[in-house]
Amino acid sequence: MFTFVKMNIPSxxxxxxxxxxxxLPSIGKRTALRLVLNLLKRPEDELERFAEIIHHLKANIRTxxxxxxxxxxxxxxxxxxxxxxxxxxxxxEDIRDVMAIEGxxxxxxxxxxxxxxxxxxxxIGPNDLFIQPLIDKCDQGNVSEVILALxxxxxxxxTNFYIYKKLIPxxxxxxxxxxxxxxxxxxxxxxxLTLSRSIQQRTPFTIT
Amino acid sequence: MFTFVKMNIPSxxxxxxxxxxxxLPSIGKRTALRLVLNLLKRPEDELERFAEIIHHLKANIRTxxxxxxxxxxxxxxxxxxxxxxxxxxxxxEDIRDVMAIEGxxxxxxxxxxxxxxxxxxxxIGPNDLFIQPLIDKCDQGNVSEVILALxxxxxxxxTNFYIYKKLIPxxxxxxxxxxxxxxxxxxxxxxxLTLSRSIQQRTPFTIT
Numbered sequence: 488m489f490t491f492v493k494m495n496i497p498s499x500x501x502x503x504x505x506x507x508x509x510x511l512p513s514i515g516k517r518t519a520l521r522l523v524l525n526l527l528k529r530p531e532d533e534l535e536r537f538a539e540i541i542h543h544l545k546a547n548i549r550t551x552x553x554x555x556x557x558x559x560x561x562x563x564x565x566x567x568x569x570x571x572x573x574x575x576x577x578x579x580e581d582i583r584d585v586m587a588i589e590g591x592x593x594x595x596x597x598x599x600x601x602x603x604x605x606x607x608x609x610x611i612g613p614n615d616l617f618i619q620p621l622i623d624k625c626d627q628g629n630v631s632e633v634i635l636a637l638x639x640x641x642x643x644x645x646t647n648f649y650i651y652k653k654l655i656p657x658x659x660x661x662x663x664x665x666x667x668x669x670x671x672x673x674x675x676x677x678x679x680l681t682l683s684r685s686i687q688q689r690t691p692f693t694i695t
Numbered sequence: 696m697f698t699f700v701k702m703n704i705p706s707x708x709x710x711x712x713x714x715x716x717x718x719l720p721s722i723g724k725r726t727a728l729r730l731v732l733n734l735l736k737r738p739e740d741e742l743e744r745f746a747e748i749i750h751h752l753k754a755n756i757r758t759x760x761x762x763x764x765x766x767x768x769x770x771x772x773x774x775x776x777x778x779x780x781x782x783x784x785x786x787x788e789d790i791r792d793v794m795a796i797e798g799x800x801x802x803x804x805x806x807x808x809x810x811x812x813x814x815x816x817x818x819i820g821p822n823d824l825f826i827q828p829l830i831d832k833c834d835q836g837n838v839s840e841v842i843l844a845l846x847x848x849x850x851x852x853x854t855n856f857y858i859y860k861k862l863i864p865x866x867x868x869x870x871x872x873x874x875x876x877x878x879x880x881x882x883x884x885x886x887x888l889t890l891s892r893s894i895q896q897r898t899p900f901t902i903t
Contacts, residue, residue: 495797497790498767500755504748511730520791522719526752534749540712542746544731545739547708559706582705583728589703 496520555600555617557582565589565597572596574631578621578650580604580638588636596634599624604637604646613649621650625657635663665690704728763808763825765790773797773805780804782839786829786858788812788846796844804842807832812845812854821857829858833865843871873898 496502501523508519526534550556551563554576558564565571565585575596579585585598601616624630633654637643651661667685668677677685704710709731716727734742758764759771762784766772773779773793783804787793788811796802809824832838841862845851855871862869875893876885885893 495794497772497793498756498765500748500752500767501765504752504756507745507748512733513726513729518721521721523752524789524791525720526749527756531753534752537715538746538750540708540715541734541742541749544708544712544734544742548706548712548735557706557709559708564705581732583732585705586703 550600553620554598555602555620556585556598570595574629575634576621576624576630576632577634577636579636580643580646584636596632599633601637601646604640604642605649606642616646618650618653622653622657625654625659628657630657630659632660632662635661639666758808761828762806763810763828764793764806778803782837783842784829784832784838784840785842785844787844788851788854792844804840807841809845809854812848812850813857814850824854826858826861830861830865833862833867836865838865838867840868840870843869847874 496505501520504523504526505516505519508514508522509516511519514522526537547559549558549561551558551566552561553566554563556563556565560567566573572595576599577588577594577596578599578601579588580601580603582600585600588594588598599617599621601618603611603616605611605613605616621633625633633650635647635650637646647663654661665688666681667688668674668681674682704713709728712731712734713724713727716722716730717724719727722730734745755767757766757769759766759774760769761774762771764771764773768775774781780803784807785796785802785804786807786809787796788809790808793806793808796806807825807829809826811819811824813819813821813824829841833841841858843855843858845854859869873896874889875896876882876889882890
């Protein structure tokens with residue numbers, strides 16, 4: 488649009504602040520400007536608090552040594568819970584996936600958070616991810632089942648395949664999330680690939 | 696959605712950061728989480744820079760004493776420009792409107808930025824806005840024309856009316872932005888109110 492190009496910000500400090508906010512994902516310049524103008528209307532102490540939280544973000548928020556999940560302590564709440572099944576490891580891309588699965592309340596094992604997926608387009612290879620500790624854990628015989636729970640995209644499938652190949656020698660049981668039509672969705676709107684998979688991988692009908 | 700309700704963030708520091716970001720306009724909790732996770736992946740010095748900019752936002756970004764526009768100095772680039780017509784004052788809600796009008800390159804007067812509009816619903820009255828200096832300026836006889844350029848909403852109209860009443864004694868010439876069908880839009884999609892106004896306020900046809 489016309490006004491996008493001609494956004495002449497009348498202050499270099501404001502421009503710098505807009506620049507910072509628009510470096511965040513999904514925040515464009517115009518949204519960034521709205522955010523900064525909102526901040527400008529706030530009292531000084533609120534801004535100080537905001538700045539402090541960003542300043543200490545990396546120092547305060549730690550990742551669990553064992554699984555890579557985000558935690559305030561060295562061991563996350565899942566890994567330090569003795570009631571969880573530590574033999575079952577669910578491999579996910581990011582802590583938002585942990586939160587989604589925890590939200591279902593149906594999973595009792597532990598997690599392994601990769602911190603990303605293999606994506607040659609973005610220059611992310613296996614060595615940039617938290618994969619080796621999972622392989623070590625499986626090689627040591629501490630795991631009976633690894634559930635691959637990455638997003639059903641090409642990158643997710645590539646990462647699944649890489650981990651699968653690496654885990655085979657350990658003899659661990661490797662499973663993946665089932666794929667098929669969504670619960671509550673209408674069949675006619677399912678995409679072809681999903682629908683054909685759900686036919687091929689049909690399951691015995693049971694009454695629950 | 697299901698997962699919205701059950702967003703259990705596994706760290707109180709992370710939750711605090713998400714809380715801060717979701718206090719910004721149009722940023723929900725899930726977006727805030729994505730922003731914070733993005734920040735977490737950045738090097739320490741980038742976060743420090745980000746924090747510093749927020750910390751010094753109010754101290755660095757000043758408003759022009761004369762017009763309320765944002766500026767790095769006491770007088771903004773428009774007010775301190777001797778080539779602008781200082782007798783013509785365009786009244787706008789916020790600096791984004793100044794940027795939009797400056798973007799057109801067709802206005803040679805100066806501005807008066809109210810910093811908001813009268814909105815009883817949000818508890819914003821005339822005394823919360825930068826209105827009095829405009830009245831004073833007009834009373835002193837330094838202004839020949841005031842152009843009311845607020846958004847064509849109920850709040851905008853209320854504010855226009857308030858300023859209009861206050862400026863009448865000064866005898867200044869008061870105009871408003873023309874309202875009508877947008878340039879480049881299709882007539883059939885114009886709303887009824889706009890279309891009926893554009894008929895009532897039709898202008899002589901000229902070839903430009």
